[in-house]
Amino acid sequence: MAKPDKSNVLPVKINDDTLRLFIGYHMKRAFNVVQADLTQTLKPFDLRMLTYTALVLIVDNPGLSQSQLAQAMSIERPNLVVIVDELEHRELIVRERVPTDRRAYALKATLAGRRLYEKAVTASIAHENRLFAGIHDATRAMLVETLDKIRNQETT
């Protein structure tokens, strides 16, 4: 006579059928996995998702201002300050003065910044290839297309 398994080594399976009705739930769970993996990928470069994103945008858009960068990253200006501070202190970017507008900074990557960019982007692509290895190209394309459609539903 087997005694009931009270040990919670393998806890009872929880029913999340209601939550599974929601696409947002699936998006959150999936994104958590991607973000956790990306965080690990960026750790050797001492970059977080936000500092990485900012570095990429500065390298690809030399001379952009902090306001433009904040808007591109969909974060508020005050929150960008600390990010730019960190990149500047690490000498990955510089804040150059704009001659025609002494309020604004022109953000530009240094050589070290561009080198870190190359390494981090390469590692990130490898990370995504690994994580999405089981998903066909056509499916990936449809996924991206659908995600962009959702993004553009924005109810601002």
Added chain:
Amino acid sequence: MAKPDKSNVLPVKINDDTLRLFIGYHMKRAFNVVQADLTQTLKPFDLRMLTYTALVLIVDNPGLSQSQLAQAMSIERPNLVVIVDELEHRELIVRERVPTDRRAYALKATLAGRRLYEKAVTASIAHENRLFAGIHDATRAMLVETLDKIRNQETT
């Protein structure tokens, strides 16, 4: 002779082609939109995403423990305490003692909790139908299937 538009009313379009290479980037942007909309949807019920998720799981799994709930929500036990506290103070759930294990609580929804659950779930379904109106059923199914596949790539 049109003068160059220096006004940043419509800021220069920033090039994010590199970031667009990453599925995770598209996921984050899309999820931000969904989350913002859901937050607005839940606001009239005084629920946040986490309190809402916890309430749904407790209603659907009466008697589950805080440890099980934390695991189902993929958060640490200490962070769940405040969530359960809030739901309990609002008398949406109760912490019942488990006779066979005096360490654990059996979480159960009250009638008020179940009623709020009904309203919030109904509103959430309407929110998703509105947000995903432009996406065909077949596409939604494929989206969910792909997201679940990504979630299961988890590199724990």
Added chain:
DNA sequence: CGGAATAGTTATGCCTGATAACTATTAAGA
């Protein structure tokens, strides 16, 4: 010129998420 708007900054607070350390209770092994 003078008020409005903009760029950047500082201070501050809320929410999410993680860890360490603790109490109470239960399980497990000598």
Added chain:
DNA sequence: TCTTAATAGTTATCAGGCATAACTATTCCG
């Protein structure tokens, strides 16, 4: 049985992400 390990829940604490208000310096505009 007795000791030790493990578990459930809690507290304290910290870091990160994100938002707003208020401020300075500068530029725009009527």
